Amino acid sequence: MRALVAVTATELRLFSREPMxxxxxLVLPVVILYVLNGVFGGQPADPSVWEGIGAVDFYTSAYVAxxxxxxxxxxxxxxxxxxxxxxxxxxxRASALSPVALxxxxxxxxxxxxxxxxxxxxxxxxxxxxxxxxxxxxxxxAAHLLCAVSFAVLGALLxxxxxxxxxxxxxxxxxxxxxxxxxxxxxxxxxxxxxxxRVGDALPVTYGARLLRGPWLGNGVDLxxxxxISGLLVACAVLTAWRxxxxxxL
Amino acid sequence: MxxxxxxxxxxxxxxxxxxxxxxxxxxSDGEIxxxxxxxxxxxxxxxxxxxxxxxxxxxxxEVFGLDPRxxxxxxxxxxxxxxxxxxxxxxxxxxxxLRLFSTIRPGGRPWEAALEEWGLGDQRRTAFGDLSGGQRxxxxxxxxxxxxxxxxILDEMTTGLDPAGRRVAWDLVEAVRDxxxxxxxxxxxxxxxxRLCDRLAVLVGGGVVATGxxxxxxxxxxxxVVVTFTVAPGSDLGFLRSxxxxxxxxxxxxxxxxxxxxxxxxxxxxxxxxxxxxxPIDLRGELPTLEDAYLALTAGDPASPGQEEAGA
Numbered sequence: 023m024r025a026l027v028a029v030t031a032t033e034l035r036l037f038s039r040e041p042m043x044x045x046x047x048l049v050l051p052v053v054i055l056y057v058l059n060g061v062f063g064g065q066p067a068d069p070s071v072w073e074g075i076g077a078v079d080f081y082t083s084a085y086v087a088x089x090x091x092x093x094x095x096x097x098x099x100x101x102x103x104x105x106x107x108x109x110x111x112x113x114x115r116a117s118a119l120s121p122v123a124l125x126x127x128x129x130x131x132x133x134x135x136x137x138x139x140x141x142x143x144x145x146x147x148x149x150x151x152x153x154x155x156x157x158x159x160x161x162x163x164a165a166h167l168l169c170a171v172s173f174a175v176l177g178a179l180l181x182x183x184x185x186x187x188x189x190x191x192x193x194x195x196x197x198x199x200x201x202x203x204x205x206x207x208x209x210x211x212x213x214x215x216x217x218x219x220r221v222g223d224a225l226p227v228t229y230g231a232r233l234l235r236g237p238w239l240g241n242g243v244d245l246x247x248x249x250x251i252s253g254l255l256v257a258c259a260v261l262t263a264w265r266x267x268x269x270x271x272l
Numbered sequence: 273m274x275x276x277x278x279x280x281x282x283x284x285x286x287x288x289x290x291x292x293x294x295x296x297x298x299x300s301d302g303e304i305x306x307x308x309x310x311x312x313x314x315x316x317x318x319x320x321x322x323x324x325x326x327x328x329x330x331x332x333x334e335v336f337g338l339d340p341r342x343x344x345x346x347x348x349x350x351x352x353x354x355x356x357x358x359x360x361x362x363x364x365x366x367x368x369x370l371r372l373f374s375t376i377r378p379g380g381r382p383w384e385a386a387l388e389e390w391g392l393g394d395q396r397r398t399a400f401g402d403l404s405g406g407q408r409x410x411x412x413x414x415x416x417x418x419x420x421x422x423x424x425i426l427d428e429m430t431t432g433l434d435p436a437g438r439r440v441a442w443d444l445v446e447a448v449r450d451x452x453x454x455x456x457x458x459x460x461x462x463x464x465x466x467r468l469c470d471r472l473a474v475l476v477g478g479g480v481v482a483t484g485x486x487x488x489x490x491x492x493x494x495x496x497v498v499v500t501f502t503v504a505p506g507s508d509l510g511f512l513r514s515x516x517x518x519x520x521x522x523x524x525x526x527x528x529x530x531x532x533x534x535x536x537x538x539x540x541x542x543x544x545x546x547x548x549x550x551x552p553i554d555l556r557g558e559l560p561t562l563e564d565a566y567l568a569l570t571a572g573d574p575a576s577p578g579q580e581e582a583g584a
Contacts, residue, residue, distance in 0.1 A: 109358035
């Protein structure tokens with residue numbers, strides 16, 4: 023526990039020294055939100071798209087989930103794969119600082135960053151575009167934390183499986199664009215061709231957005247979304263633990 | 273003396289590659305023990321298995337009575353190590369790294385002391401990525417020692433250090449031992465092994481071919497001593513052939529003579545020369561060094577210089 027605290031404090035400090043990463047994770051969603059709201063913001067609720075709610079309300083939860091997913095699949099795996107490549111993980115494993123503490127620290131840092139991003143996106147949406155404030159605060163916070171931790175653990179798994187930081191970067195950017203385009207943060211799924219809409223239905227970020235949207239709009243908990251995101255968390259945690267235990271070349 | 277580390281019949285394969293075929297040695301508590309050998313001879317694999325970083329396929333390993341396979345966390349609390357091919361995050365500063373690794377054992381020596389000890393006082397706020405090779409190496413050794421380990425594993429500690437830096441590192445390794453820790457030193461440098469090691473093992477092709485004190489290893493391999501001197505060209509040196517221990521006497525056209533043999537050759541040859549009225553001012557004896565013994569031991573090894581350590 024002491025090791026986790028020490029490593030987390032160190033990792034937070036390291037993250038703050040990477041201005042480009044901070045910019046990408048926190049500013050890009052706001053910019054896209056600005057563009058989309060500029061295009062669609064004025065439209066009234068239309069039963070044929072955005073699940074029948076206003077564009078701003080639809081996109082706000084989608085972007086809060088997108089920030090968490092981006093931090094998870096982009097920054098966490100790039101860092102961990104880089105650590106493996108350079109021998110940082112070996113350095114930790116050889117000392118009494120366990121790699122579990124290092125991975126735990128990355129999950130905590132990713133969750134913190136996702137939370138800052140969620141607050142930024144939420145505030146911009148509410149203040150600048152008149153989105154609804156969360157109707158069920160506890161539900162929104164819980165949904166956000168579950169979402170952020172699950173994507174961070176997915177990222178940890180990717181970071182332990184992908185061969186290099188470069189590979190992690192490539193896959194992360196690819197996933198980021200797929201998430202933006204098909205995960206509810208881009209064109210509404212109702213206007214997407216069938217195949218693409220089905221791909222969107224298979225993306226975890228879609229369920230992250232639905233997980234948040236329920237309590238945010240006061241529509242209760244989306245149980246299917248809870249099940250999918252929790253399942254993601256458990257599966258990734260088990261695979262990460264297995265990977266750490268079995269591969270002595272990490 | 274109590275045994276700090278015991279390795280018995282260690283075997284480790286990476287796929288078809290045999291990294292350690294049969295490695296056995298014991299390290300006593302409080303000594304500096306050297307592991308020598310060409311690239312690919314299994315040195316790094318052996319120390320990685322001892323730290324629980326890799327799982328040995330066969331054999332018994334013990335570090336202060338703990339098995340690194342079943343209790344890696346317990347072993348790591350007792351061991352400080354400086355690894356080959358390891359790094360720290362580029363943006364991590366020297367002071368932060370030492371503070372982080374010092375949290376392993378609360379109540380140990382303050383990490384700030386290590387900064388000065390290893391000449392890193394001016395680099396306290398320097399990021400790891402901006403350090404020179406020698407500074408990195410010093411930081412790694414400092415990190416290995418910051419939690420006051422009972423066993424310190426140094427894998428090619430002085431690679432990348434300049435000659436002055438190596439001397440400083442050697443003094444510090446002796447200081448570590450004097451503080452009561454046991455040191456396992458993996459090295460390619462024979463002068464380093466000769467200067468530091470109480471005992472050592474030479475590995476070739478995944479097995480131990482010699483163990484003992486440096487002097488014992490030298491004596492086991494190289495029996496011949498060489499005495500050289502210069503006399504007037506054409507001098508008759510035939511009388512030296514009857515000196516006890518002399519095997520051969522050679523003389524070149526310039527009067528330079530070379531006597532080979534065994535035993536206290538310098539004293540005997542010197543005495544014989546003086547008795548025959550010859551007093552060369554450049555009379556010198558060349559004792560075999562650890563390097564000679566090492567080259568004799570590793571002569572048949574197929575690993576060519578520069579080949580990478582298997583699996584490292």
